């Protein structure tokens with residue numbers, strides 16, 4: 253049986269483009285004759301019964317905005333079987349038979365649990381981390397990478413003037429993709445990611461050699477999962493004080509601001525795709541994009557597969573930054 257009333261929520265760390273995804277879910281749902289509801293503050297809002305009807309105008313003027321009009325949350329209670337049962341009952345009480353969850357891997361687990369309780373669910377990759385398997389890119393990743401590259405461009409100016417090295421700490425607890433893609437795009441000399449072990453002695457020697465061969469600055473991008481920028485700076489200074497490292501931690505700046513066209517388009521395509529697949533009767537599925545094509549994968553498979561790190565890009569970045 254196909255769905256008639258659907259709801260949408262955003263969960264986990266927010267990401268630029270979540271609003272564009274909410275807009276696409278709401279407008280496609282209405283276009284196909286469904287009733288569409290919004291749930292405020294992720295699974296927490298679901299448990300608080302914070303659910304409201306959405307119309308075409310409720311998603312006006314949001315495609316260009318960062319953050320999420322539905323707000324986001326991390327909810328401990330929903331991690332328990334009782335919390336999940338309560339969530340499913342609240343949805344049933346409203347007659348909501350389909351749910352689109354926009355969030356990261358944790359949020360996917362929640363959608364998976366709800367589908368086992370009879371709610372038809374679709375999960376969309378809304379996280380800057382790009383740490384979700386069975387999709388080449390997540391919504392927000394492109395914007396976050398652009399923010400890092402923009403910051404590195406600025407740092408380069410002052411580092412070159414003073415012949416210093418710049419240590420830039422970026423987000424990514426378990427996934428080095430922000431560091432990798434921003435590092436390649438900004439010509440970083442060193443990219444430290446949780447997926448690849450590193451040797452500080454070797455890195456220091458390489459930086460010293462590059463300065464000796466005329467380099468006027470050195471950019472080191474550190475994914476937070478490896479350690480802090482301050483730790484890396486200390487390790488470098490201990491080995492070679494003349495590198496004069498200066499640390500910049502970009503933090504939550506990476507999660508704000510207007511989404512890039514790439515993220516808006518990805519969000520629009522995925523939001524519409526999720527609605528169409530719910531109407532076709534699909535459930536417990538993750539929506540993603542692989543080589544430009546929209547794909548549907550079992551949530552179980554997605555959450556149990558670690559995203560593969562792109563070693564080719566990593567090696568390319570190192571080759572090009574000597």
Ligand SMILES: Nc1ncnc2c1ncn2[C@@H]1O[C@H](COP(=O)(O)OP(=O)(O)OP(=O)(O)O)[C@@H](O)[C@H]1O
Nearest residue numbers: 264265326327330331355356357358359361362379
């Ligand atoms: N195993 C689980 N079972 C049920 N619900 C879960 C589970 N893991 C996470 N959730 C729910 O999803 C919410 C968001 O998860 P989490 O904090 O891991 O963020 P995320 O969705 O992975 O996003 P990001 O990592 O990008 O911040 C949690 O607060 C919790 O309510």
Ligand SMILES: O=P(O)(O)OC[C@H]1O[C@](O)(CO)[C@@H](O)[C@@H]1O
Nearest residue numbers: 264265266379380381423424425
């Ligand atoms: O906003 P919070 O709860 O501090 O979480 C920060 C984490 O969220 C993420 O931005 C993912 O959304 C990670 O990269 C980062 O480690």
Ligand SMILES: [Mg+2]
Nearest residue numbers: 264356357358
């Ligand atoms: Mg996560």
